[in-house]
Amino acid sequence: MRPFGLIALSLWLCGCANTMKAEQPVVPPVANKIPHQLTIHGVTRTDDYYWLRDDSRSDPKVLEYLKQENNYTAEKLKPFNGLKAKLFDEMTARLNPAESSAPYKWHSHWYSRRYEAGKEYPLLERADSLNGPAQLLLDSNERAQGHEFYTLGDVTLSPNEQLMAFAEDTLSRRIYTVQIKDLNSGKLLDDVLQNVDGAGLAWSKDNRYLFYIAKDPQTLLGYQVFRHKLGTPQTQDQLVYEEKDDTYYISLGSSLDESRIVLSCESTTTSEVLVLDSSAPLGNFQVVTPREEGIEYQIVKHGNDYYILTNWQADNFRLMKVNTAYASDKRKWQEVIPHNPDVLLEEVLVLDNFLILQTRENGLTHVVVYPAANPNNGYELRFDDPAYVVGLGVNLNQHARELRVRYSSPTTPDSTYLYDLDQPGKRTLIKQRQVLGGFDRRNYQSERLRITARDGTLVPVTLVYRKDKFRHDGTNPLYVYGYGSYGIVIDPDFDDAVISLLDRGVVYAIAHVRGSETLGRAWYEDGKLLHKQNTFNDFEDVTRGLVAEKYAAAGKVVAAGGSAGGLLMGAVANQAPELYLAIAAHVPFVDVVTTMLDESIPLTTNEYDEWGNPNQQSYFDYMLSYSPYDNVKRQAYPNLLVTSGLHDSQVQYFEPAKWVAKLRDYKTDDNLLLLNMDMEAGHGGKSGRYRRYEDTALEYAFFLKLLGIND
Numbered sequence: 078m079r080p081f082g083l084i085a086l087s088l089w090l091c092g093c094a095n096t097m098k099a100e101q102p103v104v105p106p107v108a109n110k111i112p113h114q115l116t117i118h119g120v121t122r123t124d125d126y127y128w129l130r131d132d133s134r135s136d137p138k139v140l141e142y143l144k145q146e147n148n149y150t151a152e153k154l155k156p157f158n159g160l161k162a163k164l165f166d167e168m169t170a171r172l173n174p175a176e177s178s179a180p181y182k183w184h185s186h187w188y189s190r191r192y193e194a195g196k197e198y199p200l201l202e203r204a205d206s207l208n209g210p211a212q213l214l215l216d217s218n219e220r221a222q223g224h225e226f227y228t229l230g231d232v233t234l235s236p237n238e239q240l241m242a243f244a245e246d247t248l249s250r251r252i253y254t255v256q257i258k259d260l261n262s263g264k265l266l267d268d269v270l271q272n273v274d275g276a277g278l279a280w281s282k283d284n285r286y287l288f289y290i291a292k293d294p295q296t297l298l299g300y301q302v303f304r305h306k307l308g309t310p311q312t313q314d315q316l317v318y319e320e321k322d323d324t325y326y327i328s329l330g331s332s333l334d335e336s337r338i339v340l341s342c343e344s345t346t347t348s349e350v351l352v353l354d355s356s357a358p359l360g361n362f363q364v365v366t367p368r369e370e371g372i373e374y375q376i377v378k379h380g381n382d383y384y385i386l387t388n389w390q391a392d393n394f395r396l397m398k399v400n401t402a403y404a405s406d407k408r409k410w411q412e413v414i415p416h417n418p419d420v421l422l423e424e425v426l427v428l429d430n431f432l433i434l435q436t437r438e439n440g441l442t443h444v445v446v447y448p449a450a451n452p453n454n455g456y457e458l459r460f461d462d463p464a465y466v467v468g469l470g471v472n473l474n475q476h477a478r479e480l481r482v483r484y485s486s487p488t489t490p491d492s493t494y495l496y497d498l499d500q501p502g503k504r505t506l507i508k509q510r511q512v513l514g515g516f517d518r519r520n521y522q523s524e525r526l527r528i529t530a531r532d533g534t535l536v537p538v539t540l541v542y543r544k545d546k547f548r549h550d551g552t553n554p555l556y557v558y559g560y561g562s563y564g565i566v567i568d569p570d571f572d573d574a575v576i577s578l579l580d581r582g583v584v585y586a587i588a589h590v591r592g593s594e595t596l597g598r599a600w601y602e603d604g605k606l607l608h609k610q611n612t613f614n615d616f617e618d619v620t621r622g623l624v625a626e627k628y629a630a631a632g633k634v635v636a637a638g639g640s641a642g643g644l645l646m647g648a649v650a651n652q653a654p655e656l657y658l659a660i661a662a663h664v665p666f667v668d669v670v671t672t673m674l675d676e677s678i679p680l681t682t683n684e685y686d687e688w689g690n691p692n693q694q695s696y697f698d699y700m701l702s703y704s705p706y707d708n709v710k711r712q713a714y715p716n717l718l719v720t721s722g723l724h725d726s727q728v729q730y731f732e733p734a735k736w737v738a739k740l741r742d743y744k745t746d747d748n749l750l751l752l753n754m755d756m757e758a759g760h761g762g763k764s765g766r767y768r769r770y771e772d773t774a775l776e777y778a779f780f781l782k783l784l785g786i787n788d
């Protein structure tokens with residue numbers, strides 16, 4: 078018999094060994110340092126992780142490193158997985174399995190989209206009457222079979238409604254393949270168009286020609302317009318336009334009366350529109366009015382006139398009118414709606430008897446209806462929520478006397494209203510997105526407030542919270558979202574995923590920082606180029622202000638942003654890390670200087686008017702002062718979740734990969750730093766109605782667990 082003491086010692090040693098094995102820390106990957114020097118303007122920067130760039134996405138060393146990062150992330154996220162699964166189930170359970178769109182009429186049919194229970198992608202249908210039996214036009218689920226990623230791009234019907242062209246992306250690089258379906262036989266034509274922009278298809282009036290935009294496979298810019306004749310191979314397609322200036326994007330569409338194919342060429346600050354008679358498809362595109370630096374415009378055709386929405390002598394835009402024959406002469410333009418320095422004109426719809434404008438004032442959108450014969454006597458559609466977004470819906474009949482409007486607020490699911498334009502104020506709710514799971518909008522409250530930034534500027538903020546969870550005493554956890562670039566406004570609309578935060582007592586905030594057009598064109602100009610620092614300062618000051626005004630507790634603030642919003646996250650992580658418990662940076666644009674110096678990287682040249690051209694020293698110096706990758710410091714950072722996609726077409730995967738590698742080397746804290754690289758997806762993350770919630774559930778679980786909210 079063994080002595081009791083030895084047995085006890087043996088058991089203790091075994092237990093200790095097991096404990097040591099169980100508690101052995103997971104070690105993060107360490108990327109090799111291979112110094113790569115970049116010199117310009119007398120400044121040499123050393124990039125130790127430049128080797129992580131592989132445009133072919135096939136280098137075994139790079140793929141192995143990304144695999145190690147993903148494995149490390151998976152290990153560290155194990156304690157979060159239960160909550161992530163619960164959140165995913167919550168979010169998807171709110172979806173109506175048979176959700177459908179509001180049908181709209183075009184020519185002889187009513188068109189709609191709908192989902193089937195458990196299916197990721199929509200079915201496209203049409204019917205002869207509003208409530209008639211539906212004809213299936215396309216089942217995206219069948220098209221997506223065998224593909225890890227699938228996105229349906231532009232879908233365009235021929236004027237005779239017998240042919241349907243549709244664009245598909247199965248790689249997530251936003252390079253599409255177009256196919257054409259005969260809707261009578263249900264068969265696909267032999268015509269297949271490769272390397273196409275997925276958002277610009279237009280038919281000729283005779284249904285024989287399809288116009289499309291080809292993409293440069295290196296820069297991913299759509300720069301050429303081709304005319305495809307049905308029944309011929311793509312190699313015989315005719316080039317009808319080529320954009321020589323690589324700072325411009327181009328897009329295709331059709332006028333509302335379908336008499337013109339409209340080609341729009343746009344840089345950040347300048348635009349030009351060309352038109353082609355859709356009844357003469359073998360003709361040439363004609364310029365409406367030549368491009369002029371700093372002048373933006375868009376056209377709406379009505380009869381023999383163009384209505385022109387332009388910033389010519391009007392920072393916030395005004396509406397002009399001119400006979401189509403004299404459109405190139407701005408002296409012939411007649412003012413219809415004058416410029417208002419407090420109101421941004423965003424969109425115009427011209428009907429036979431009505432003129433409808435979508436505007437933005439004090440940060441909120443508005444829809445104003447004018448009689449076409451008297452555009453000085455308009456009325457505005459009214460809504461009651463303190464924060465909301467309203468916009469023009471699908472209105473395809475220029476002779477209509479009714480108007481479809483889209484409406485949403487942080488507490489109101491996406492809704493479609495039909496207004497009788499002959500009876501101001503009379504509206505009918507024709508569709509509202511159904512939210513399952515016991516959602517009751519009366520449980521939630523939104524607010525609109527202003528926070529004073531360090532330079533005295535008042536920054537708009539949208540808040541939403543659950544009434545019975547909120548305490549205005551500085552104890553709430555807070556989630557702050559921001560973007561602030563390209564003039565893009567993050568509107569206060571409904572997001573069903575956010576309910577999972579609100580129901581757990583989190584206050585959700587959108588910081589409408591400078592760099593957007595929330596408060597008009599000047600708000601955008603004050604957050605770009607050599608004023609970009611205002612974007613970052615605004616976000617930090619909004620965070621401080623919400624804590625000071627007791628909407629949130631210091632130490633319980635998390636923040637998120639993606640793409641250019643990921644740049645925002647990287648900047649504030651460097652500049653004010655103490656403000657945030659955790660940050661999620663999605664597909665973040667963080668290596669600003671290196672990317673903007675490399676014209677071979679997709680979309681770089683288009684961005685010069687947004688960020689500046691660093692080949693000019695003033696822009697180089699300024700961009701270098703805030704570039705997140707270049708400004709990583711030896712300091713403590715918040716917990717960081719960084720996500721990206723190997724096939725990202727907008728922000729190349731190596732930017733976040735390099736940033737994480739450098740942060741690992743520099744940061745002085747023990748907080749989490751996780752890189753989640755989706756090896757199948759691109760800029761938009763996972764595709765599919767349900768699968769897209771996987772990314773959101775991951776982010777929310779990451780935040781909630783760190784906030785001490787485990788259920």
